[in-house]
Amino acid sequence: MAEEILRIENLHVSVEGTAILKGVNLIIHRGEIHAIMGRNGAGKSTLANVVMGHPAYVITEGRIFYQGQPLENLAVFERARAGMFLSFQYPAAIPGVQVGTFLKKSVASVRDEPPKGREFRKELTAAMEQLAMDKSFLSRYVNDGFSGGEKKRLEILQMLLLQPNLALLDETDSGLDIDALRIVAKGINEVAVDSACLIITHYQRLLDLVKPHFVHAMMDGVIVQTGGPELALELEDRGYDWLDMAV
């Protein structure tokens, strides 16, 4: 069996005293793509953020393991350096910091052997071409004044460069038109082959392009149903009410 990358056991999480996750269990192996679907407020983004270590989310019960190691004592930057990556739903803007500088520094801090200048530029140019990103991106400030689609492309560009073991993709499809979605999906598929991938989405359309091995339906902080790609189609078709009934 493929290597276990992420194991979530009975995870309970609160934000400012309000319970959001109420007992999530999930195991993802290398090479697997998992999708989590659910209504707004079901706890999907919370799951992605708490795995990455957002300080606002408090684990009240349960544990998270990454490559067999418990995560609780690992700082956010250490998780990144260990190969975890979160593609943000709303990436923060860092005014005054150029994308090119940011990418170079980020790659240098995450990779064990940072690429040399020329090597890095070559790699960067290739990745940007793949994502149909203009070179002018590099001199712009990180996410500052970016459109929704531009932000998501920059997220995927970072994922391509950081080569994570675990990719958490939080509504990466939102804000993208169909052409951009195809480009982004191609990038995800490339990384997903050799990593563990957790895709959070509302819609089927990304899953047409990135085929999940498992689809989980999340409601009120728990995973209520797990299935194959057909579950995503069913959720798209029937909505979530029937799951309410099932619960």
Place this chain on the structure above:
Amino acid sequence: MTDDAQELIGDYRYGFHDPENSTIRFDKGLSEQVVRDISELKNEPKWMTDIRVKAYRHFVERVMPEWGNCSLLNMIDFENVTYFLRSSDKTEKSWDDVPDDIKNTFNRLGIPEAEQKWLGGVTAQYESEAVYHSIREDLEEQGVIFLDMDSGLKQYPDIIKKYFGTVVPHSDNKFSALNTAVWSGGSFLYIPKGVSVEMPVQAYFRINAKNMGQFERTLIIADEGSTVHYVEGCTAPNYSTDSLHSAVVELIAMEGAKIRYSTVQNWSSNVYNLVTKRAIAHKNATIEWVDGNIGSKLTMKYPSVLLKGEGAHAEVISVAYAGNGQHQDTGAKVHHLASNTTSNILSKSISKNGGRSSYRGLLQVTPKSTGCRSKVVCDALILDEHSRSDTYPTMEIGNSTSDLEHEASVSKVSSDQLFYLMSRGFTEDEAMGLIVNGFFEPFTRELPMEYAVELNKLIELEMEGSIG
């Protein structure tokens, strides 16, 4: 003063000769006699002695400012300051002697790597002086005068007499009075008509002694149609302990001339930095103050421009960083005294670890100055809840044909920004550093470009010299 020292220095009643570093040092404290002694030691003309004495008397009578950080200001003990110290060996301190925190604060400026390398080599270049000297000769051939102020007074007394104190009168404020009374050093720079000085002109100041007062006096005159970029501080290890720095800088840009004056002050955190900087811009002239305040205990400095001639333009870009125990009370003043004059003011400040930054701005448009335009932008970034930022903007607009914009923002580093950067592998400190550098970027991009260009030119000149 010890008897031995008294013997060594002979007639100098107010100093002693230090056999180890050949220093003439006045006793601490200020009196009319100290003022006269400084003037006498420098063999100044009587009119300068008279100006000094008059200024000293005004200083004594003048009360301390009753605005700003009065509690800090009133802690200054004028009797515990050394008002004059001459050292024959001015390069005895190397960067290696500079404490790490000061070196680190330079790093926080975000000066690029190449720039850093160059700064590292500046002292060596200064000590050799060959590069600078060759430039200076080059400039001299075009009639440019670039001297320290004392030499300027000796060699060009008529010019100094004509302009000294005309932009900043001794009676402007208590500290301009103090400076006028005890000034020493500083730069005198004159650019002849139509001469464009392509590379920045640099001044190099340093004080090392404890309880030292440094009172440099700078006068820059750009004659009609000339341009010059004067740089101070950034390349100088301005290092001091327990000192008072009170400079006066006067700039005069004649018709169509342009002066850019760039400063990054990085005093150690127990220096009072109370500086009066003011410029006069005549018709179609441009004044640019690029002013960075990183160090000091208390800085009070508001680079000013009097837009005296029609079509004149003022640009003031400033940043202030206030850390633990620091108060940066900075800003800008622009007086639109003629029609169709324009100004831009960009002020950025960061407060951290209990530091305090204040923006104090004055924008004045006189009733007769029609068609003026001005834009003022003040951004403050507060890094923790112990720190403070205040804005005191004053606008006096005398007519309705002028167009003025004012924007002010106060922001905090958001946990979202930190989390985002940390999720990309940056430690919290690295993430904070990136955010701060980004915030200062509109300022720093004004500096390193010039420096990089200058470095390249200096190296090119070196190469030319070595081959030719």
